[in-house]
Amino acid sequence: MNNILSQINKCRIVPVIKLNDANKAIPLADALTAGGINVMEITFRTPIAKEAISLVSRERPDVLVGAGTVINPEILQSAKEAGARFIVSPGLNPATVTASLEADLPILPGVITPTEIEQGLMLGLSIFKFFPAESFGGLKTILALAAPYGNIKFVPTGGINEKNAADYFKSDKVLAVGGSWMVPEKLIDDGNWEEITRLTKQAVMLKESSI
Ligand code: 3PG
Numbered sequence: 001m002n003n004i005l006s007q008i009n010k011c012r013i014v015p016v017i018k019l020n021d022a023n024k025a026i027p028l029a030d031a032l033t034a035g036g037i038n039v040m041e042i043t044f045r046t047p048i049a050k051e052a053i054s055l056v057s058r059e060r061p062d063v064l065v066g067a068g069t070v071i072n073p074e075i076l077q078s079a080k081e082a083g084a085r086f087i088v089s090p091g092l093n094p095a096t097v098t099a100s101l102e103a104d105l106p107i108l109p110g111v112i113t114p115t116e117i118e119q120g121l122m123l124g125l126s127i128f129k130f131f132p133a134e135s136f137g138g139l140k141t142i143l144a145l146a147a148p149y150g151n152i153k154f155v156p157t158g159g160i161n162e163k164n165a166a167d168y169f170k171s172d173k174v175l176a177v178g179g180s181w182m183v184p185e186k187l188i189d190d191g192n193w194e195e196i197t198r199l200t201k202q203a204v205m206l207k208e209s210s211i
Pocket residue numbers: 016068090131157158159160178179180181
């Protein structure tokens with residue numbers, strides 16, 4: 001497995017982040033680190049995503065920062081320039097996947113069907129985001145999708161939280177669990193780093209008790 005994806009597997013939690021203010025990127029990285037998570041997916045859902053990724057990449061090199069909501073090769077280029085170490089997309093866009101692999105950036109494109117998985121396999125992928133996980137059957141669907149394809153794994157996101165994450169953590173078909181439950185937009189906007197650290201620690205404890 002690619003080294004970056006191994007690091008994500010080791011952490012096993014991917015906070016999915018929507019940042020409205022680039023100045024919050026470093027305190028947020030520190031709040032997550034204090035809680036025991038050294039991975040961040042900063043989504044291109046706001047115009048400051050590139051700046052935020054650059055800041056974390058430059059000032060917190062021990063944090064594995066990736067770019068989310070990368071829905072076309074242009075955004076991929078911005079993510080690359082910012083120093084993103086991995087790429088996440090809500091869907092599987094072959095042009096984005098190809099550009100990402102050419103840039104030597106591991107990519108987790110979103111899939112929910114066997115057809116999309118087979119498209120990804122043809123592009124050389126074996127690890128996918130499963131999105132939106134809870135709306136499409138959760139772990140039950142992951143296990144059913146994994147069955148015919150051998151060694152594929154998923155990063156489920158969408159509707160996962162402290163109440164339903166445990167089952168995902170237990171599955172060997174799950175590389176890592178993604179979600180915003182420990183980084184809600186309002187807590188970030190309010191700069192409530194203590195609460196984010198508390199929620200992060202809670203997520204880490206849940207992961208550890210689910211092994
Ligand atoms: C994503 O893009 O992965 C999701 O929007 C995260 O989903 P959540 O906010 O329900 O955790």
